[in-house]
Amino acid sequence: MSTAGEGDEVAFRRLTRRITERAGVPLDAYKDRCLRRRIAVRMRACGVHTFDAYRQVLDREAGEVDRLLDALTINVTRFYRNPETWARLAAEYLPPLLAARKGALHAWSAGCASGEEPFTLAMLLVDLAPRGADLARCVIDASDLDRGSLERARAASYPPQAFLEAPPALVERHTRAEGGQRVVIERVRRLVRFHRHDLIEDPAPAPPYDLVLCRNVVIYFDRATQERLFLRFAESLVPGGLLVLGKVETLLGTARDRLELLDPRERIYRRAA
Ligand SMILES: C[S@@+](CC[C@H](N)C(=O)[O-])C[C@H]1O[C@@H](n2cnc3c(N)ncnc32)[C@H](O)[C@@H]1O
Structure with missing residues (x-):
């Protein structure tokens, strides 16, 4: 029998596979902590609490994959930065x-x-x-x-x-x-x-x-x-x-x-x- 933690992990992998398919961007090079934090931000914004529910949002809402990519690729910058x-x-x-x-x-x-x-x-x-x-x-x-x-x-x-x-x-x-x-x-x-x-x-x-x-x-x-x-x-x-x-x-x-x-x-x- 799998624990809740393992189940979570399986759902997380299912989700990242789906993101890779939808976005065409492999996610495995991103630091795990960074990836999880960004996904959590989007899950909160969509009002869902499980990885499976967020995967369904990605399937349902056309713009969500772009919003997630936006959150993932933090593009803060300035002229003459540093x-x-x-x-x-x-x-x-x-x-x-x-x-x-x-x-x-x-x-x-x-x-x-x-x-x-x-x-x-x-x-x-x-x-x-x-x-x-x-x-x-x-x-x-x-x-x-x-x-x-x-x-x-x-x-x-x-x-x-x-x-x-x-x-x-x-x-x-x-x-x-x-x-x-x-x-x-x-x-x-x-x-x-x-x-x-x-x-x-x-x-x-x-x-x-x-x-x-x-x-x-x-x-x-x-x-x-x-x-x-x-x-x-x-x-x-x-x-x-x-x-x-x-x-x-x-x-x-x-x-x-x-x-x-x-x-x-x-x-x-x-x-x-
Ligand atoms: C914080 S910004 C840095 C901008 C600028 N170099 C600076 O220092 O102000 C990080 C940029 O890296 C880009 N980035 C993240 N992952 C990338 C990838 N796999 N390939 C190309 N660019 C990527 C993001 O889209 C984002 O625009």
């Missing part, structure tokens, strides 16, 4: 990269949410490029799993709160006011290409890269998935290329043999030349 990291990149690390590539810098913002991170990078590159420099061959691949976030990113129009951490002069230079929002100007926008991309399943969009930003994304993945991803990042960088993680994230696994820790505070790593 200002010290951007200030350091702008002062120390981006100028030599730009100079070495003669403006043709190739970057990847992996888990870009609604675009604030890749647009911040694009703004800094426009500012750092020598006057009259041609940035036409400078490309930032910006990728995310979440369709809604990518739609917002492509619209490039943001409420004032999105800029609270950014230097006002930077915002003033690179956005224009439009109907209570601020819209990123074309010179910045054209550096960024958005892609729908699953970090767990898909290969890097267009390697090799001089710079990979993957900030505040891997914290939701289990250790084995993090190690695999870090290795993929290391392999997609040119020798001397940089990887920037979020402030609470640390490189794990065999990628540590390929990447040296350049800036412990800002979590900036460099692929050996």
